[in-house]
Amino acid sequence: MEDRFISWYNFTEGFGKEMSLAEDVFTNMIKSGLEDNCLTKMDFTFISDKKENLTNLSDFIKEHYSYTIKEVKKCDDIWEINGETNEIPLTRDNLMYWVLDMYKRGYEFDAGLDAYGGLFDPKIQNFPDLKIFKADHYFNMGIECYNMGDLSGSIFNLSLAITIDPKDVDIYYSRAVVKNELYTWKAALRDYDLAIEISPDFINALINRGSLKDENGDYSGAVSDYQKVLQLENVDIESLQQAYFNLGNSMLNLNNREDACRNWEKALSLGAEYALERISTHCK
Incomplete structure (x- = not known):
């Protein structure tokens, strides 16, 4: 040990x-x-x-x-x-x-x-200026902090951006990613929910929310998110690959091996070579 x-x-x-x-x-x-x-x-x-x-x-x-x-x-x-x-x-x-x-x-x-x-002086308190800077400023700062590895700094700035523009789905999506890295998956899920509530066809948010649900035992909820992606029009090929592959994983977790294999094979047919390992292991 x-x-x-x-x-x-x-x-x-x-x-x-x-x-x-x-x-x-x-x-x-x-x-x-x-x-x-x-x-x-x-x-x-x-x-x-x-x-x-x-x-x-x-x-x-x-x-x-x-x-x-x-x-x-x-x-x-x-x-x-x-x-x-x-x-x-x-x-x-x-x-x-x-x-x-x-x-x-x-x-x-x-x-x-x-x-x-x-330490702070309650009589002399300073605050971020939310009037001079637009939401984009704090959003960009949040992404910069995230890329540097400053996870909490990313959340600070993304939250300020949301205060200014509470309808920007990209901010909620980005904050969800950071929250999940800090092991607060329920809070991350709420941010994905908010992003999808504003933009129901937000493909990346649906896939990420599905993955988060699957990781935490909500396999049926994950299946619903992946199926929603597959029902949308003009979905890019990488998202289709990921949705079919992830759907297969959730189906396996639901003990539905037949549907799992069918979805992995569909992902493979679309070019997702990473589905081969799952197929060779579970679809003999």
């Missing part, structure tokens, strides 16, 4: 606790006068049993986030690093996603998110 400071079991067991703690921290900040989207710098501390873990984590954060990080230091039998974020627009959801982002990054480098907090 791998010798880790933070095991996968520890990570999964602590996930819900981190969400609850973030909720408590935000509630206390609200009681102190914080208003939604107040631009706030958060300080944070990671710990690990190995210096190299924190050195690697520090290098990663410096490269992918606009944060400042101090030198790794030893405290008794443990190593720690401290840092500070850039200004982030704090809301209940934003704080939670920032915490989950840091919690996830810590785990990836076998370190634990040990503490965090944010």
Whole structure:
């Protein structure tokens, strides 16, 4: 068994606790006068049993986030690093996603998110200017953050874009993708729902929502989404391949091997070579 400071079991067991703690921290900040989207710098501390873990984590954060990080230091039998974020627009959801982002990054480098907090003056609060910048500005910032690996920064900006333009389906779709990467699949599903509610024929959202449903046991719901794609006109070939292939997977999960094989074979006939493995394994 791998010798880790933070095991996968520890990570999964602590996930819900981190969400609850973030909720408590935000509630206390609200009681102190914080208003939604107040631009706030958060300080944070990671710990690990190995210096190299924190050195690697520090290098990663410096490269992918606009944060400042101090030198790794030893405290008794443990190593720690401290840092500070850039200004982030704090809301209940934003704080939670920032915490989950840091919690996830810590785990990836076998370190634990040990503490965090944010100081603000309730009498002097600054906010993002939603009048000067259009939704496209924050959407582009959200995509840029995502491409850099700053997942929470992506959500901050995409959420601001939605505040400005709550009817833009691409923003909901993009935020759903990021939320799912932070293991909040139910919240991701809600964003896909909103995108599809606005644009019922949004092919990529239907396929992604179907995949998310399948991954979480809603096989019949996944089948409905894939079938909806296949009923649409002018669907591009790659989407058809994916819809047939995924439909086959969900049919297999529903113990319908015959329909599963038929859909994989259809995907293969459209050029989806990746369906061959499924066919050779399940369709003998």
